[in-house]
Amino acid sequence: MSDRYCIRGCLRRGEHFATCDRHGENYKGDNPCAGCAQVDARDGVLICERCYRRLRRHLEDAADIVGHLRSIADPTKAAAFDRIRVQSSSIEIPAPVAADLIDASNDITTTLNMWANHVAGEDRPGAGLPAGAMADAAHAVVQLAVDVILDELDVLANDSHQVDALCDGVMVVHRDAPDVWTVADAAVRWPLDDAPRWAQAACPVCDLMAVRVQPGRNGRPSRYRCTTSDCEWEANSNDDGGLWASVFAEPTPPEIRPHDPSLLTLVDAARLVHREPGTVRGWVKAGDLEPHLGRYREADVLAVAARKRGEAA
Ligand SMILES: [Zn+2]
Ligand SMILES: [Zn+2]
Ligand SMILES: [Zn+2]
Structure with a gap:
């Protein structure tokens, strides 16, 4: 058992400290406390199970999200937009690239590269995305950083000097336009399908x-x-x-799938026992051979054929 509490301050809904008014049964007062008992930290780290799993999920999704943002932003269209505007005003102009898409993908990349640097023992700022980075290149850059961070996640999450900053940089959702975008900010605004x-x-x-x-x-x-x-x-x-x-x-599903390779077609079943397909069909119609969505078990076919040979002898 852990004897530490989540340093993110997570509280147990409906559970109270002994010092809280609402502690104990049958409280009739008007203290609005929704729960003040702290949540235990996950074993070996300083954050609770819920925070840990959420942090891990956002890290795991980061590369897909950045790739997603870059694919919506589509830097090739951004370039075309500039060209078209100077060439002619009569051509239909594509919608401008939303600056948020660029900011968000760049912020997330910078944050994760910074953490990957930290894990590697180099505390220096993380590189952002080059202007016009394509989705697949952006994905690769972020995935590389994320793999490094995830590999050290338990160490980072047990470091009292780092874990808060990591959580803030990855899994906090800002209400308004974020100053620095987190993975969670992007995930709620442009969810992955x-x-x-x-x-x-x-x-x-x-x-x-x-x-x-x-x-x-x-x-x-x-x-x-x-x-x-x-x-x-x-x-x-x-x-x-x-x-x-x-x-x-x-x-x-309870039924056997027709493409199950261990099941024979009528023709294959007939060939197996050197009979005409019509003969095997007759066994099926007579209820001697059990069909499975139009196919037949090899063992069943052999058994019925053997029995029929016995009857014919
Ligand atoms: Zn309370
Ligand atoms: Zn927590
Ligand atoms: Zn539930």
């Missing part, structure tokens, strides 16, 4: 059927996130000993 599906099991915290499953990509594990406001539980398929991968596994 991950095509998540609804899980078939309830959230382990709030017990509602509100968990979205996002399949793993880029070699990352699958993710499970509760969408209930206030809950915000999340985990990936490696957390807690891989427990959630089995809890939220896609239920296997």
